[in-house]
Amino acid sequence: MKKNTNIIVVETSPLVIEGLSGIFNKSGLRCSLSFASTLELLEFLIPKNKAELVIINPSFFQNSPKAFNTIKNQLNQVKWIGLQYSYFDPKILYVFDALITISDTPESIIAIINKLLVDESPHLQNSSQDVLSERETDVLKLLATGMANKEIADKLNISTNTVITHRKNISQKTGIKSVSGLTIYAVVQKLVSIETLSD
């Protein structure tokens, strides 16, 4: 998973909020969490935070299923996970894309979320192959010889913005952000020879 996922948790119990924060914190899942204590706040936060996933206790809407359905129908790109403390009518649970229960282990909670996010966007799986494309390699080679973005753009006949996009992807794939770090990477990968480096 390369992309950051915005998740909203609708919950009022501090125990559960802290617990979930801890689990997410330790999971290594790339996400940012926000919390809402009411459906109104949720409705406000989803577009604001560009949320893709909502974790919600079904008791929030068991008395107002209509209000919930309205929210859900307006936002069909959002995935919904029910967080169960206790028994609920299966008819209510049917609306969720997945369910977690209060007794689940951290690992299984994260696995459920991961599965949901990966199903949603299969293209993300491809991007986790950390191989540089041909164009990215071209950019990296020039970068390693000390060229600035503008010079690289001129040389490759592309815009400076495209160079910047390539650089972002290179950094994401290699885990290296600085030019000096990328230069060493380029040498190790035999993309440039150590003799051609500027100094």
Added chain:
Amino acid sequence: MYQRTNIYLSPDLKMSEIITNNHYILLLLEHFGIGLPLQDKSLNKVCEENNLNIELFLTFANLYNGLKYSPKAPLSYSNTPVIVNYLENSHKYYSEEIYPNILSTIKQMAEVNNHKEMSLVPKFFIDYFNEVTEHLDYENEVVFPYVLDLFEQVKNLKHTRRKIQYSVVEYKEHHNDIEEKLNDLKSLIIKYLPQKNDQSVRRKLLFLLSELEYDLNIHSKIEDLILIPLVAEMESHLNISK
């Protein structure tokens, strides 16, 4: 981030216990100028003996234990000199101890592993070290004296207008750069640099880098989340505006 069982810190816990739980707390104590041995003294007792505000200690110790900074009440400006002293001590640890240590370990690694690309690593680190030194000097020479000056003014309630000498935004970016190159180096060592005869020295290097990274991470949190808001508060108290 370093993962440990989080213990809930309370003033009557033994200091030795919380170090056993997370040995990085030792760095925290050193930066506060507190040494070993600690016998069976409680956090409260150790703080008292060292004239350290227990709330301040708990706040920093919780950061070291990986908890989010969520103060019940903001720290009082009266802690400013202690915080600045803490930061200065950690600078000393960076520039006189851990960075030189890392540099010599990198040189050692480049010596036993004579792949020619290894020769680039000491240069990378020396350049980086220079950048860091520049940042630390800037804080030591410009930021900290300014903060202490503010503190004196607030304490004595001298309402003199001064110019702000640095920008908080710029300040935060420095920190990102410092942590970014450290990360790059770790990636290179773990993922890419060819290995040859250097297994133990490379591991030693990684451990040192992780130690530095751990402390730096908390250091920037202290500056960004605690010091900068205190400065802003003192500035507004003195009616200094940009």
